[in-house]
Amino acid sequence: LGNTVGVIQRASLHTYLFFHQGYVADDIPDRIPLDVQEAALVFKPNTRFSLVNDKSWSFMVASKEGFLRLGPNGRPFATSFNHQLHCVNAVRFDYTVARDGLVTDEKELKAKLGHINHCFQFLRQSILCKADNTLVPLEKYNGSIVLNGFGGPPHRCRDWAQIRHFVENN
Numbered sequence: 001l002g003n004t005v006g007v008i009q010r011a012s013l014h015t016y017l018f019f020h021q022g023y024v025a026d027d028i029p030d031r032i033p034l035d036v037q038e039a040a041l042v043f044k045p046n047t048r049f050s051l052v053n054d055k056s057w058s059f060m061v062a063s064k065e066g067f068l069r070l071g072p073n074g075r076p077f078a079t080s081f082n083h084q085l086h087c088v089n090a091v092r093f094d095y096t097v098a099r100d101g102l103v104t105d106e107k108e109l110k111a112k113l114g115h116i117n118h119c120f121q122f123l124r125q126s127i128l129c130k131a132d133n134t135l136v137p138l139e140k141y142n143g144s145i146v147l148n149g150f151g152g153p154p155h156r157c158r159d160w161a162q163i164r165h166f167v168e169n170n
Contacts, residue, residue, distance in 0.1 A: 024073065032068070032079060034166050040154035051096050057089045068170040081163050084126050087119035 048056045066082025069075060094112050103109050134155045139148045 024071075024075070029070070032070075032163070032166055032170075034162060036162050037159045039157045039159040041157045042151065042154045044150050051092055054093070057092060061085050061089060063168050066167055068167045070170060079163060079167060080126060081160060082167060084123060087123050090119050091116055091123075 049060075050056075061082060065078075066086065067076055067078050070077055094116050097103050097112070098109075103112065132155055134153055137148050137152045138145050140146075
């Protein structure tokens with residue numbers, strides 16, 4: 001609890017300092033005013049996030065679709081974190097729509113593909129930006145050597161729950 005109070009106090013101070021800047025025209029901060037703590041995460045399968053579970057996936061994107069307002073004029077922003085979640089969810093959703101043949105209108109399909117292309121580009125660059133160097137174990141599967149993306153050592157991550165909390169409260 002003491003650590004949580006300290007984190008909240010730091011976030012409040014940063015928020016106060018951050019909000020008293022203008023953020024107009026080209027005056028754009030590079031990140032939210034929050035000292036995000038490190039967290040360890042062991043990757044494991046999670047059936048809750050199947051391709052067809054829209055409810056679980058929509059929960060992952062913060063309320064207000066991950067948008068927040070900063071500065072005295074309430075300038076709108078989004079975090080890359082929320083944009084990444086939006087893109088993963090959009091790729092998932094549009095994949096299932098295409099797989100099941102639910103979009104037949106060529107104009108609508110073109111629009112979806114344009115958005116998904118944007119998302120693939122954004123996700124590729126986001127992955128390159130973070131460049132997680134955690135080792136992934138190799139395993140034998142049906143006589144082949146395959147990468148097992150689950151288990152293995154913990155990944156050193158940032159505490160996404162802190163970011164989500166900040167976004168939801170701004």
